[in-house]
Amino acid sequence: MSRPRPAADVDAYDLTADVIVVGLGIAGVAAALEAVEAGADTLVLEAAAAGGGTSALSGGIVYLGGGTPVQEACGFDDTAENMARFLAEACGPGVDRGKLEAFCEGSVELYHWLTDHGLEFEHTFYATTAGREPPDTSGLIYSGGEDAHPGAEVATPAPRGHHPRYPDAAGVHIMDVLLAELDRTAARVLTSTTVERLIVDGHRVVGVEARAGGKAIRAEARGGVALTAGGFVFNDDMVARHTPELLRANLRIGTDHDDGRGIRMAQAVGAATINMSAFECAVPITPPLGLMRGVIVNARGLRFVNEDAYTGRIGIELLARQDGEGYLIVDEDVYEVNLVGMQAMAVAETIEELAEEIRVPADALAATLDVYNRNASEGRDPLFHKRPEMLKPLAPPLGIIDLRVESTFYAVFTLGGLWTDADGAVLSEDGEAIAGLHAAGRTTSGIAVRGYVSGISLADGLFFGRRAGRSAAIDLAGTA
């Protein structure tokens, strides 16, 4: 299916370009803009009827730092090194150090590139979102647990979630602005055009074969091909094979075109994959932040995470390590119905009743709450290091919010993909670049590996998308 076609079997090409970009989400539009700006005749092929992809469905947070104008105006100190320290912990273990350093060192420049391309960011900080986009046009939020354990101990806390001036989930706005920019260039964009395989000349990728309206299209890339075709969360076979946990989640984030196509066609020409079992899982307990003052326990009645951690950290813990079983215990002070409508499944007058309700061992649950309450009354959490302002002893009656995977929102997508270098070159398992082939976005393994922060997908899609587009254009110079 995804097997490459030898160039020798192609009589004539229907189209020719310097750079071919496959997929028009955030990484694709960045690759195309950069290729055009490098002087390359650029052709973009998008499977859907319009550009946007999963990026247009997102909240529109872009993870930027190291001292952006918004961070500075809002009074937050940050450096590329500080940002890298935080992300190595938050997105690891196993973060690619070379990519991470390039990403953090280039982050302020990426901010300016975005504003140069028409996006605006208010110089305002919104304090209480807990990783979700702000409910207004504010420009800056904490979006990955920077101010919570363990991030707050490895790096100076700084918010890095940049949100464009747009009064709603801003992903669609970011894509609209950048697609309009692309529209003003000479780049050709073919939509409803599904790339099916690469065309190779020996070990070099020289083009793609696509299908549009039942007709095969063969396009030659004089320079290179940039694969920016999304992840694989909507390919059930691949999910079952690589991230079987995700089959249990009730909310897969993506579009039908996140079918792993880019990964498959690259692998068919010898590309290596990496971190294919990695995924993001957000369980949106907060906002409101006040719910962080509750206690999360697993099916054994034991705590396993600081409740003020980033939603993705809690979600990955729940799905990857706790078998999708957890409960948030609250009292009358703490309880609120949250933003996605999570409500208490039961209220108990005693810990024994509570334990019976959620079928966890009563004495273990009692011990957990006893240790928690005793320390919380002293403003300490020596076990999981929740912030003092989120600590308070819980007093009966106690309510239970059901966090089990079969009961509430587990929003998931895949993080594994092609192994690329910091310039977007696609590599073999030996670490050799596959000539003519570049990739970015969720088709690749990016900055986030076994952890996640909101805004990292748009940010690394932009950053490495641009680099993939530029590298593909440089290929042209190299071959010309």
Add this chain to the structure above:
Amino acid sequence: MSRPRPAADVDAYDLTADVIVVGLGIAGVAAALEAVEAGADTLVLEAAAAGGGTSALSGGIVYLGGGTPVQEACGFDDTAENMARFLAEACGPGVDRGKLEAFCEGSVELYHWLTDHGLEFEHTFYATTAGREPPDTSGLIYSGGEDAHPGAEVATPAPRGHHPRYPDAAGVHIMDVLLAELDRTAARVLTSTTVERLIVDGHRVVGVEARAGGKAIRAEARGGVALTAGGFVFNDDMVARHTPELLRANLRIGTDHDDGRGIRMAQAVGAATINMSAFECAVPITPPLGLMRGVIVNARGLRFVNEDAYTGRIGIELLARQDGEGYLIVDEDVYEVNLVGMQAMAVAETIEELAEEIRVPADALAATLDVYNRNASEGRDPLFHKRPEMLKPLAPPLGIIDLRVESTFYAVFTLGGLWTDADGAVLSEDGEAIAGLHAAGRTTSGIAVRGYVSGISLADGLFFGRRAGRSAAIDLAGTA
């Protein structure tokens, strides 16, 4: 480096065979014997100076069940379905159901194949090994926690670790017997011959290119190639990329030739990999079994596993989920120096002293021990379900055995590799078989995925090695 050579670039072959087997560990010898028995002219290429590989370093347990003569003689009931239920839990999540069913259904036949090929198994059961080979010539042991939580709840407990009549670690004996069998056939074996790449004609694998004494050798496979070249635990780059946790372990199990070569050369022709982040990690606390009566806590002073679980389950938990931090707490009744010399690092008269010694929160540790002791005195472990006979309240003075990764044995190897079907065909990410290419053993992802049982590597190497050899021979019939 591992890129395939097009057949068109090969003027003449130095050697020709029906089936070429790459690597002569357990999977390789099984593939070669089966290919020969199917009538194929068989050539085996081994990088080391002699066959054996990592299999010859192993304890020589072979995981067999479903009602073998040894199981029956020792009075244990087992069926293929029961064995599959157990392994799906013990080796999962994510075990390949098709492979698992074939493996379990064919297990008794594999037993007879082994005895037909010269191995002998005593019809005796050795009770107290806890997953290690018996210290004598006994034929049968529990080797994967079959009689402990959670395995004992999903399937009727039956021991399946089959150990040949040999008074020591029997891996070398198994390899000696099977290599002698191979020696009696017409198969050609070239040692000190390192295969470097595959030779391809279009999408079909038609041979291999190897190096021996500085000289290139090109060998043509009229039928197929079977890759049985081991895992990648001795390739630091691949380990850093796929299983970074293993860099912390002090005992990698394998030989220098476990360098991922088979995986790399197959991936270079479009093969998919699967479960590349998976690994086995054994922390040999037991035997003696009595140490299971202690309590294992993590760096927070919380339990996280039943202490009578299989050593590999405890090890994977420690390294993959507890950041390599754990302590076994014992009292005077429980304490013994174990088989690998683990000793108490300290003795404490009180829980406060104990907590200070291992730097865990004292009140959490006290709560953990309090809950444990209270339940243990009633013969129950509602949290982690340790067997009643391993439960006893611990009384001061308490000793601490250090289970941290930097302090004790973590014996590790990789479990990820090529994606193959139940017949040993190597597949692309689309699920298409790569013509002429087969694989087995640790070059592939086998039965064990995110968990492990002792004996599964020899067993699935044998089982799928035989299938790979047979498939490669059938390829010949297909093309002839």
